[in-house]
Amino acid sequence: MASLIHEGTRIGQGQKNEQVSELAMRSEPFPLEEPPAPDGLTANQGDVSAALPASAPVVERIYRHRLPVRISHWLNVPCLFILIMSGLQIFNAHPALYWGDRSDRDQPLLSIRPMKTESGEMKGITTILGHKFDTTGVLGYSDGSGRAFPAWATVPSARYLAMGRQWHLFFAWLLVINGLFFTAYALISRHVTRDLAPSGKDLRDIGKAVKDHIVLRHPKGDEAKRYNVLQKLAYIGILFVVAPLIVLTGLTMSPTIDTAFPWLLTIFGGRQAARTTHFIACFSFVGFIVIHILQVILTGFFNNIRSMLTGWFVVKHEHEGAGHEA
Amino acid sequence: MKHERAMERRQFLKGTLGAASLVALAGCDNLTQSGWFPSILNKTEKLTERVQRAVTPTNALAREYGDADISKVFPANGNTDPGTEDYAEHVAKNFSEWTVEVGGLVQTPMSWSLAALKELPSRVQITRHDCVEGWSAISKWTGVPLGDLMHKVQPLPTAKFAVFHCADVDDEGVAYYESMALADCYHPQTLLAYELNGNPLDVPHGAPLRLRFERQLGYKQAKYVMMIELVETLAGIGDGKGGYWEDQGYEWYAGI
Numbered sequence: 001m002a003s004l005i006h007e008g009t010r011i012g013q014g015q016k017n018e019q020v021s022e023l024a025m026r027s028e029p030f031p032l033e034e035p036p037a038p039d040g041l042t043a044n045q046g047d048v049s050a051a052l053p054a055s056a057p058v059v060e061r062i063y064r065h066r067l068p069v070r071i072s073h074w075l076n077v078p079c080l081f082i083l084i085m086s087g088l089q090i091f092n093a094h095p096a097l098y099w100g101d102r103s104d105r106d107q108p109l110l111s112i113r114p115m116k117t118e119s120g121e122m123k124g125i126t127t128i129l130g131h132k133f134d135t136t137g138v139l140g141y142s143d144g145s146g147r148a149f150p151a152w153a154t155v156p157s158a159r160y161l162a163m164g165r166q167w168h169l170f171f172a173w174l175l176v177i178n179g180l181f182f183t184a185y186a187l188i189s190r191h192v193t194r195d196l197a198p199s200g201k202d203l204r205d206i207g208k209a210v211k212d213h214i215v216l217r218h219p220k221g222d223e224a225k226r227y228n229v230l231q232k233l234a235y236i237g238i239l240f241v242v243a244p245l246i247v248l249t250g251l252t253m254s255p256t257i258d259t260a261f262p263w264l265l266t267i268f269g270g271r272q273a274a275r276t277t278h279f280i281a282c283f284s285f286v287g288f289i290v291i292h293i294l295q296v297i298l299t300g301f302f303n304n305i306r307s308m309l310t311g312w313f314v315v316k317h318e319h320e321g322a323g324h325e326a
Numbered sequence: 327m328k329h330e331r332a333m334e335r336r337q338f339l340k341g342t343l344g345a346a347s348l349v350a351l352a353g354c355d356n357l358t359q360s361g362w363f364p365s366i367l368n369k370t371e372k373l374t375e376r377v378q379r380a381v382t383p384t385n386a387l388a389r390e391y392g393d394a395d396i397s398k399v400f401p402a403n404g405n406t407d408p409g410t411e412d413y414a415e416h417v418a419k420n421f422s423e424w425t426v427e428v429g430g431l432v433q434t435p436m437s438w439s440l441a442a443l444k445e446l447p448s449r450v451q452i453t454r455h456d457c458v459e460g461w462s463a464i465s466k467w468t469g470v471p472l473g474d475l476m477h478k479v480q481p482l483p484t485a486k487f488a489v490f491h492c493a494d495v496d497d498e499g500v501a502y503y504e505s506m507a508l509a510d511c512y513h514p515q516t517l518l519a520y521e522l523n524g525n526p527l528d529v530p531h532g533a534p535l536r537l538r539f540e541r542q543l544g545y546k547q548a549k550y551v552m553m554i555e556l557v558e559t560l561a562g563i564g565d566g567k568g569g570y571w572e573d574q575g576y577e578w579y580a581g582i
Contacts, residue, residue, distance in 0.1 A: 082354070094460035101454060102397050103461040156358040157351060161458065162575030163358050166367040169582070173370050255456050256541045256581030260382035262389055271454065271462050297339060 064313035072182040085155040089164030095148030101270030114146030202229035249278040375579040388540035397463040402530035408494035421534035430555035431485035457544040469519030473512040485556035493550035504548035543580040
């Protein structure tokens with residue numbers, strides 16, 4: 001009956017054909033005997049059997065993530081985890097941050113250090129802009145040893161600056177190569193303009209999107225086929241602001257690069273300021289990853305994981321017009 | 327019913343994620359201790375060196391700062407006193423008998439007393455010292471451009487590295503040494519420095535002579551320099567990695 005939503009007609013009505021999102025490039029009803037090769041480019045729309053009862057939810061499969069995006073995504077996972085954790089290992093070698101070019105140890109912006117109390121007890125003290133916090137057990141002092149970040153957060157887990165650097169620089173190269181590959185692909189395939197760049201309407205409706213997120217009301221039906229505006233801004237922000245920032249501030253810490261490109265020191269406000277910005281960008285990544293994983297779990301863990309592994313994403317249409325409820 | 331399944335699912339996810347991260351961490355530690363994996367990680371050192379050398383003009387100068395930028399305290403890291411009897415004697419005599427020898431693969435091996443070095447044209451520079459640990463300190467260095475000494479001894483075409491033999495030994499008696507590419511010896515800011523902030527170098531900072539190699543990290547800045555040996559290969563010196571810290575796993579190319 002009319003409960004069926006046919007992908008081809010829906011998109012054809014909604015927008016011009018050439019602007020069909022990569023996220024919803026191909027769709028077909030589920031179940032399907034044999035999935036077509038996921039990286040083909042032709043639209044492959046099956047017929048939805050009209051014999052289904054009107055009340056049954058219609059399950060639609062769309063080809064959401066193309067192969068280069070999937071490869072790049074999964075390469076980022078070990079890269080980011082190792083870069084963050086080996087970065088914390090490197091930080092532990094001098095657990096304080098400063099602004100400017102030099103590190104005046106009497107005026108750090110942040111420091112995480114073990115301290116002995118009057119009673120001889122060891123405590124971990126985190127100082128942020130002169131305010132002291134007792135962070136014993138996690139920061140400054142953990143598992144009986146004085147170290148800024150605890151063993152479970154660093155690679156290698158023991159204090160080992162030389163190996164921390166080796167891990168960090170190897171995966172930094174991998175991340176940069178992967179990032180360049182992804183950026184080239186995303187620009188050439190127009191993934192950026194079609195799927196990631198927020199539209200004017202997206203931005204006008206941002207208030208509603210924020211409210212929906214706060215009450216964990218997630219897009220359903222057709223709305224779930226594309227990224228919502230906050231998702232787009234998060235991806236754009238991470239890809240084109242935080243990632244370049246973390247690479248450039250990392251390079252600014254290199255004395256050789258500073259002689260080749262002295263303007264890096266100027267724009268970031270000095271080597272120690274670049275180190276601080278590198279750290280802030282790192283924790284922006286941590287925040288992004290936490291929210292990203294949380295959203296992946298909340299919006300259908302197995303469906304999301306499947307779509308990032310095989311490309312295929314399932315959208316449920318509860319009843320007619322399901323995509324427009326909420 | 328539905329709720330229970332959701333709970334189970336959550337437990338499953340939590341368990342899986344927790345177990346996966348533990349396995350991953352233990353895996354990283356195992357890889358760190360293996361013989362083969364660090365040697366793969368280390369491949370990027372050459373890549374970094376090639377790329378950095380390709381994008382950096384040969385004589386590009388490290389930023390020089392003003393007097394107002396000088397750090398109040400310049401931390402002394404590594405060995406802060408060679409602690410040998412020989413060295414103590416030199417301290418007692420105010421380094422009047424200290425000489426630095428430049429030899430190895432050169433046409434004319436030469437040696438200079440500290441006084442003779444101070445007679446040579448000097449360079450003064452206020453530069454930033456970047457420690458591998460992450461901190462930076464700015465200070466004023468006075469010394470002889472190492473390139474000037476190289477022009478005098480005339481390296482042979484086979485010479486590829488300059489090895490700095492130093493007076494300090496660690497607690498286990500291992501002598502400190504360091505090395506750099508011969509080409510880097512000619513960089514205008516590469517100095518054999520004898521003054522820090524206008525005063526003769528003190529013992530913690532490498533008296534009476536230390537290397538300033540401004541485009542690389544602090545652990546390359548050898549202190550207590552006694553002899554500079556030009557060689558074709560670093561094999562056979564120390565553990566063969568080109569320096570005291572390199573023998574302990576730090577990169578020989580310390581441009582980042």
